[in-house]
Amino acid sequence: MPTFGLIDGNSFYCSAEQAFAPGLRSRPLVVLSNNDGCAIARTVEAKALGIRMGEPWHLFRRRPESKDVEWRSSNYALYGDMSRRVYDVLIERVPQVEPYSIDEMFLDLEGIPDLDRFCRDLRRDVRQIAKIPTCVGIGPTKTIAKLANRIAKKDPALGSVCDLRDPDIRAHHYARLGIAEVWGIGGQAGAKLTAAGIATIADFVRADPRVVRDMLTVTGARVQTELRGASCLPLSLMPPPRKGIAVSRSFGHMIDDPLQLREAICTFAARAAEKLRAEGLEAGQVAVFAHTNPHNGDPWYSAQRQARIEPTADTGLLIGEAVRLMRAVWRPGFRYFKAGVMLQDLEPARRQAVLFATFDREKSAAAMKAMDTVNARFGRGTLRIASTAATPGWGTRRQNLSPRYTTQAGEMLIAHSF
DNA sequence: TCTGGGGTCCTAGGACCC
DNA sequence: TCTGGGGTCCTAGGACCC
Numbered sequence: 001m002p003t004f005g006l007i008d009g010n011s012f013y014c015s016a017e018q019a020f021a022p023g024l025r026s027r028p029l030v031v032l033s034n035n036d037g038c039a040i041a042r043t044v045e046a047k048a049l050g051i052r053m054g055e056p057w058h059l060f061r062r063r064p065e066s067k068d069v070e071w072r073s074s075n076y077a078l079y080g081d082m083s084r085r086v087y088d089v090l091i092e093r094v095p096q097v098e099p100y101s102i103d104e105m106f107l108d109l110e111g112i113p114d115l116d117r118f119c120r121d122l123r124r125d126v127r128q129i130a131k132i133p134t135c136v137g138i139g140p141t142k143t144i145a146k147l148a149n150r151i152a153k154k155d156p157a158l159g160s161v162c163d164l165r166d167p168d169i170r171a172h173h174y175a176r177l178g179i180a181e182v183w184g185i186g187g188q189a190g191a192k193l194t195a196a197g198i199a200t201i202a203d204f205v206r207a208d209p210r211v212v213r214d215m216l217t218v219t220g221a222r223v224q225t226e227l228r229g230a231s232c233l234p235l236s237l238m239p240p241p242r243k244g245i246a247v248s249r250s251f252g253h254m255i256d257d258p259l260q261l262r263e264a265i266c267t268f269a270a271r272a273a274e275k276l277r278a279e280g281l282e283a284g285q286v287a288v289f290a291h292t293n294p295h296n297g298d299p300w301y302s303a304q305r306q307a308r309i310e311p312t313a314d315t316g317l318l319i320g321e322a323v324r325l326m327r328a329v330w331r332p333g334f335r336y337f338k339a340g341v342m343l344q345d346l347e348p349a350r351r352q353a354v355l356f357a358t359f360d361r362e363k364s365a366a367a368m369k370a371m372d373t374v375n376a377r378f379g380r381g382t383l384r385i386a387s388t389a390a391t392p393g394w395g396t397r398r399q400n401l402s403p404r405y406t407t408q409a410g411e412m413l414i415a416h417s418f
Numbered sequence: 419t420c421t422g423g424g425g426t427c428c429t430a431g432g433a434c435c436c
Numbered sequence: 437t438c439t440g441g442g443g444t445c446c447t448a449g450g451a452c453c454c
Contacts, residue, residue: 033422040422040454058420074422101454186452217428219452246424253419295421304447340423 002231003165004145005094005107005119006137007126009086010153012103013041016082017072017402019131029070032057035250036073036399073398079103085130093122098235106142108235119161138163142233143226144170146183147201167229174201174227184223189216201227241346242279247272248340254293255336261290262323266387268341269322273315274380276343277368282311284345286318288325293337303329310357311347314364315371315385318343323387 009015013031018024028046030039039046039055049065060066083102090097096108112118119136126134137149144164151173152162164170179201180190192215198204204212205227213221225232247268255261265288276283287306292298305325312318322341350361374383381390 035420035422037421054421056421061420076423104454184452188451219427240426243426244424248423250422293421302448306446338422 001110001140003109003112003115004139004142004231004235005109006100006104006142006145006149007090007107007122007134008104008149009082009132009134011041011043012082012132013074013079014043014046015132016079017075018043019082021402024070027070028068029072030057031072031074032400033074034398035252037250039071040074071400073401075402078402082130082132086126086132086134089126089129090122093125096235096237098237099239106145106235109138116161116163120159123160133160135160136162138165139170140165140229141226141231142235143183143223144229147173147177147181147227150181170229171202174205177201179204182223182227184219189220192216242281244342244344244346245272245275245281245283246340246342247275248289248338248342250338251336254298255339256334258330258332261330261336261339262326263387263389263392264339265322265326265341266319266385267389267392268339269319270315270385270388272341272343273313273318273368274372274375276313276318276346277349277372280349281346282313282349283318283343284308284311284347285343286321286325287342287344288322288329288340289342290326290329290336290339292334296337298335298337301331301334303331305329306342306344308345310359311345311350312359312361312364313349314359314368317359317364319385319387 014024014029017029017031026045027043028049028051029043030046030051031041032038033040036057038057039051039053039060042051042053046069049069051060051069057071060069079102083099087097087099087105090105090107094107094109098106100106109115109118115138119138123134123136126132135149135152137145137147137152138161139145139148148162148164151164152158152160155162164173177200178190179185179193179198180187182201182204185193185204193199193204196211196215198207204224207224209221209224212224216223222232249264249268251264255264269286285306285308287304289302289304291302292300294300305328307321307325309317309321318341349365371383375381384390
């Protein structure tokens, strides 16, 4: 019988910050989203102060208890590197590991004797070597392992490991847990099920599969099958090929000047092109969108335009197309709040010349390689296209950014703490 | 003053084509 | 009198996930 594990970092972004800053340990600490907008990770101490996930930080800061709370701007370079360290520890000890998100990895635990002991040792090693505290859930399907992980996190008596392989233990938890606890059942599906009298996981598992399919389509039906103990989501060791690359931002202030929007779009397109080349891909479609602020009472306007192009990873060509699309998106008289560039129809970059190519592929590839090499060596933005912004006026706020401890030599201050 | 970003999958209507 | 149906593309939006 297949046996899955799900290991995830506790308050992962916070733990990553704490790994290098002992002064932050055992403190209420939050990590904020881009633009220092809202809380996206909280330590248990911060949760105890009532800080919710997604809490708008500008509101919480006005409250007196905020004085005791430490906060950091998000530092994705650091978190990505910490994630890799966790993976390195796991892959040495577990036959197969599937990174699911930056802080979660599914494990193939089939056939391992004394699984409880094994998982506790695994946690200890990840903690010691990668400096990240974790919880582990175990089950015969991914969905059950995910649920077990959630139980492990909530019940301190379990010591951070929860095993739901035993059907009787499962039934006990299914009867007491609400349907909203399940991976894949969100707010809408949860409300629909509750309205139909399906409140607990036990109710859901008992329900007629045809009724579930009608209510929640195939995705909901799959969740039910998995909760019944039949695995239909295999471990995938190769990440599926990417469908798209998106770069978008909300602006530090509203934009009503087409030249500013143009500069933002150019900057997004350039960054998307960098990501594209870093993965050895070319894009056959470009899309641009912009919209007004849904929060401030401004009139709502949102538009997206897309176009096919001859597949390329050339920054200049992608910027050119993005600007053309931006002109179609732009309507005067609105104050734009957020915009973005998306690259789609991705395919592996081709080496050889293309018949009827509309641009010199070799020349383009050489120029891009030169630009990427310089930027890798001297920092992003050292070489850039003139239409992009070096320090944009519309830029993101990151007022409390930790040093890039692990990835930037000049900022590697306390590597000895490892 | 101030509310993230990056993904996947699904649905649906209209335009257009044969 | 009876007035198709299947396909793709585009655009928009919903739902869910981390």
